[in-house]
Amino acid sequence: MQDLIVQRPEGLYCPPGDFYIDPWRPVGRAVVTHAHADHARTGHGHYLAAAAAQGVLRARLGANIALQSVPYGQEVTHNGVTVSLHPAGHVLGSAQVRLAHGGQTWVASGDYKVAPDATCTPFEAVRCDVFITESTFGLPIYRWRPDAEVFADINAWWAANAAVGRASMLMCYSFGKAQRILSGVDASIAPIVVHSAIQTLNTAYRAAGVDLPETRLVSEVTDPEDFKRALVLCPPSAASSPWSKRFGDFSDAFASGWMQLRGARRRGGYDKGFVLSDHADWPGLMGAIGATGAGRVIVTHGSIPVMVRYLSAQGLQAQAFQTEYGNDAAEERAEQAPVLLSGIAS
DSSP: OOOSOEEETTEEEETTTTEEESOSSOOSEEEOSOOSTTTOOSOOSEEEEEGGGHHHHHHHHOTTSOEEEEOTTOOEEETTEEEEEEEOSSSTTOEEEEEEETTEEEEEOOSOOOSOOTTSOOOOOOOOSEEEEEETTOSTTOOOOOHHHHHHHHHHHHHHHHHTTOEEEEEOOTTTHHHHHHHHSOTTSSOEEEOHHHHHHHHHHHHTTOOOOOOBOGGGOOOGGGGGTOEEEEOHHHHTSGGGGGGOSEEEEEESGGGGSHHHHHHHTOSEEEOOOSSOOHHHHHHHHHHHTOSEEEEEEESHHHHHHHHHHTTOEEEEOOOSOOOHHHHHHHHTSTTTOTTTTO
């Protein structure tokens, strides 16, 4: 029986449907799981994505892309393959791709998170024969604390800095992580200032109905004293740029799942590291895989050998796909692209 998804130089390909999922080379037809730069590339002839992703995809790839958007769960058929998109819980509009054809059901998960997140639709386990899973944090050491505890730590750090007239510069990715932080912090502590890369995505999130607190660009701050108390959200590259100089004395921190490793915090030289990830931790990955009922699991980007060995030991048919996902450098470049950063001086 022919596999429904195979590897090609352009990306993950569905032979009977003649389309790709998150291709990294230009193709005629692409199903896109979400708008992070390693999964959503420019140059495709036609894009299919979840309706909730429409705003962020156009913000990142351009307003005029040939985009077909469908609600979660709605089936479309292309060349005899039934395709539907289901919530991945990763970021706004993120989706798992379910394919059904010839008696087989496959699900390509893209990136996913099973923890609650006020800024996106919760992860939905989809029953299938074959499940393609990420493994970004596919090691048993990765186990996330409840968000409420992490947000309480962020608020305490911010409030302590504000009390002594020091800005709190929190580095995070502009798409997904920044909005999740905004949804959880206490906006009554002091003003919130964001880099223009983040404000562009905030606009798309608000247009999609996501409730976020007031955020200002640097150019919108009229009282210089506000800089001394503010929570400042910015992409990592901005913290070492001239943009950051206007905040004077500030404490810096980074929000990422990688902050669980003390060595990562130390090498980054941050005052604080907050463990907050938009990917599933080890228990989340194992729970999600088990909930699919899949007897065959294909592991991509991350701790692939560990996951394959572990799943094989559990009696599953496990293998790997080599992909170009999980590329932080690609996301950094996307955050500096002209389509996203109009008004970069702000």
